[in-house]
Amino acid sequence: MLRTFVLAAALAVATAGAANAQSDLVKRGDYLVNTIMTCGNCHSPKGPQGDIPGKHFSGGLSWDEPPFKVTAPNVTEDKETGIGSWTDAQIKHLLRTGVRPNGVPIAAVMPVGFYKIITDRDMDAIVAYLRTLQPIKNKVPDPVYRFPAKSQTPPGAEKEYTAAMLKDPVKHGFYLATIGHCFECHTPMGPKGHDWKFYGMGGMEFPGPWGKSVSRNITESKTKGIGAWTDAQIKTAITTGVDKDGAHLKPPMGFGYYAHMTDGDIHDIIAYLRTVPAKE
Incomplete structure (x- = not known):
């Protein structure tokens, strides 16, 4: 009788521990998906006031570019x-490689090249959170691929990071800036894709309901970039969309998402940005 009680108690403790671990994964995934990774910026449908309530993550923005027409x-x-109907492994495979379960690559607008760096635990957390999303029936148009175009990987992000590497503030900041694909927008494109010689120099144009926005130089250049900005001014721009001169930044900069990041994560991103060489 005592043995049965002990076994039952041990099973209850193990079950509670597993439930708590899963809850922690979901919380971490929620944080990543809805802050630095800004997944809803593309995957949630938009109305005049922003995301359409009750339709989050059910399909979003469309692109009609020379290589593809996709939603x-x-x-x-x-x-x-x-x-x-996808398995966890299939979701992770897509995020790592950009290939769907049916073997068809997704469009290069999805920044899977930036996701190679994601730790195993964070990948588990992202999938755990996605599993909590309410099912919403919404068929988006089938993609049209005109010619191959691969998502590029920024320098230093070619392989998965370890938990030990994330203890360093600058490396942690690089990790966050990478999974947030900041330099996807803030690095100019050439005929063959991003030109990493101009990493962080900005200059890409983004037309939309807001008119046309142009990505800013976020290198340490004091004249063209953010080298003359204080840490507080950079934090304000990231989290509120207001630059050091009081001008309001335009979408698709995801400052509404970044506003919910921890002070520690913002601090580390800024620490990393301070290391990006100046480019004019």
């Missing part, structure tokens, strides 16, 4: 129009 897909748990 950000539904990533809710709907089995027919979302990813509810």
Whole structure:
């Protein structure tokens, strides 16, 4: 009788521990997806006031570019129009490689090249959070691929980071800036894609309902970049969309998402940005 009680108690403790671990993963995934990774910026449909309530992650922005014509897909748990029928391994494979379960590559607008750096634990957390999304039936248009175009990987992000590496503030800042694909927008494009010689120099144009925005130089240049900005001014720009001169930044900069990041994470991103060589 005592043995049965002990076994039952041990099983209850183990079950509670597993539940707590899963809860921690979901919380971490929620934080990553809804802050630095800004997934809803593309995957949630937009209305005049922003994301359409009740439709989060059910399919979003569209792009009609020379290589492809695509719409950000539904990533809710709907089995027919979302990813509810995918396995965890298939979701991770897509995020690591950009290849769907049916073997078809996704468009290069999805920054999977920046996701190679994601730790195993954070990848588990992202998938755990996606599994909590309410299934919403919404079929987006099928993609049209005109010619191959691969997502590029920025220098230093070619392989997965370890937990030990994230203890260093600058490396942690690089990690966050990379999974947040900041330099996807803040590095100019050439005929063959991003030209990493001009890493962080900005200059890409983004037309939209806001008019046309141009990505800023975020190198340490004191005249063209943010080298003359204080840490507080950089933090304000990241989290509120207001630059050091009081001008309001335009989308698709995801400052509404970054506003919910921890002070520690913002501090480390700024610490990393301070290391980006000046480019004019």
